[in-house]
Amino acid sequence: MKFHIFVLLFCYISIANGEDPDSICNSCSCSTSDNAQVMNINCVNRKLQHVGGYWDVKNETKFVKISFAGNDMPTLEAMPQTDAVVEIVLTKCNIRYLRPSLFADTPNVKFVDLSHNDLPAEEISSDKFRGPYNSTFYEPIALEHLDLSYNKIHTLLNKVFEHMPNLKILNLEGNDFKVLDIQTQLALSSIRGLQDLNLANNELTEMIVGAIDAHENLTHLDLSRNLLDFVPPSLAHIGKSLEVLNVDGNPLIEFASETFLGLGNITELSANNLTMLKYINANTFAAMPKLKKLSLSDNFLLVDIDREAFGINQTLEEFYLNNNELYRLDYKLLPWSQLHVFQFKENPLECSCDLYNITTQLSADIMREEDGPYCEDPRTGRSIRVFYLKSDICSYKRELSSHIDYIQHHFSMVRVALVILCVTVLIAGILAVILGFVRYKKYRRESNYPYASQIAYNPIATTPKY
CATH class of the missing domain: 3.80.10.10 (Ribonuclease Inhibitor)
Structure with missing residues (x-):
């Protein structure tokens, strides 16, 4: 009983002092700029298992930078509500699953770093990145920079980026792409405003035309x-x-x-x-x-x-x-x-x-x-x-x-020419042999044709009968 009274008293004092017991700032380091428009939340290596129920963003806050790097969050939950512009870092958090509508309550998210996690291809889907529901459809999110590097992605679903019309930078480095299949091609070609694409450290042996030919703004x-x-x-x-x-x-x-x-x-x-x-x-x-x-x-x-x-x-x-x-x-x-x-x-x-x-x-x-x-x-x-x-x-x-390498290189054209000449002579020789053989067979056929060698006529006088 005394314990419950203590907890209630603590909550009352916290609220009276303007503190929310559920605020993430109780677990992380929070700071704001002089004009309170920029809020920085540092949750790096805090042994957290979720992103917190409340970010304690003030009304005057316009921009939130938050990092959860180095925590243990197998399942990433939806972000808390805020209308501020958000940059969020979730690298090295052992993330394997994503809840749907991650950013429905933070539609102004501009930067998301999900690198160095365990996300498979099937977890990277459009329903995870959709915005708030508006009577008949899901609104888009403001995401411009998405980092999915060093996960376990081997393909992209063709509509994965449909709720990200502003996406400009996409990092897919260090995944399991061996070939850009048709679904991946469709997904990449749907990002019309893409400016920077990173496909480094995969196992690509070619760059399929269908993955890039629709990009008129790709600079990097x-x-x-x-x-x-x-x-x-x-x-x-x-x-x-x-x-x-x-x-x-x-x-x-x-x-x-x-x-x-x-x-x-x-x-x-x-x-x-x-x-x-x-x-x-x-x-x-x-x-x-x-x-x-x-x-x-x-x-x-x-x-x-x-x-x-x-x-x-x-x-x-x-x-x-x-x-x-x-x-x-x-x-x-x-x-x-x-x-x-x-x-x-x-x-x-x-x-x-x-x-x-x-x-x-x-x-x-x-x-x-x-x-x-x-x-x-x-x-x-x-x-x-x-x-x-x-x-x-x-x-x-x-x-x-x-x-020797230099000399060989600068005479490489001579070597190529000699090889081409030898191949040409060889082909010409083979064709000549074949042609000669055909002509010989034709000659033999004609010379052995079964005509009589001599036809003799013996005129016989006949006496007409009357």
Whole structure:
């Protein structure tokens, strides 16, 4: 009896002091801005099992930022009621199930982070993200940024985004997509305002046209750490809008003149850690005249960049070439004076007149760091800093390169031509044999045709009978 009186007394005192015993601020850390329009709720690692029955949002609060990261919530319940704009973080909460109408009472939710949970594909459905019911239909929610990365999603239901007309950023990194099936294609194509799509770290071997061809506003696409052999030609369907492309960590085999065709509005390209790339061929980047930032680092097999890899009017500003197998850089590769950033450490560069001329053209604003880059002086075999090269290197008559890979690459066209010639000769020979055999059989047939070799006529005189 005394205990109940104590609880009632505590609740009375709390309410009298403006505190609600069910308020989440009793379990979490809450703070507001000076004008009370922004409320921050920190519930990180509080051993919570639900999102709380009441967020204690004031009438003057316009914006709520709340984080439940690191709690244990196998089933995510509907959010408490508020008309404020909400950003909510629910990462690493062991979430496996979602209740329907999660945000029906928080329709102004703009950002939801559900990353690093255990959500399967069937839990990601339209009824979980619908807004409040309005007599005959469910209203939409204001969601603009949805992070579903690192869950267990292998497909998307085709109408999953029907209540999110404002969705602009979708993160599906680290899930179980091996192929974008027809349902997933329909789901992705329904997001008409999508600007940023992250499909990194899945097991995609191709990018299906149907998943992206309807996107007229897609500017950022992340396809890193998949199983792509070639840059998908389907990307040309979003070439008018796409500005930033990431293909890091794929087993891309070749960069050639047709690799980036149709991607004329790309301004940033990241192509690091490409495990199979050896050469960058002529006109590879010519199809991207607006390219400003290019990262080609940690490509452990990359031995050569063709001197004509860039277009005539290329205006590159940032260039990252760290940790490759490059032993030379051609002075005519780029207008080096236009670069604002240039990094090319950890390459087995050979000191040359080209390198010296490059250093003289680089802007003084580009860092001359003490730890490199270095090159090997062919006259002494010693390693020296590239930025310490003198003009006397240009008087050195360089011997024929001993780099077998380089020689083989630049004679690859001859090898291809020889192979084509041999195949052509072989096919022609086979056709000639077949034709000769057919003609021979025809000759034999005609020569053995059963005509009589000689027909003799013996005129016999007959006497007419009267």
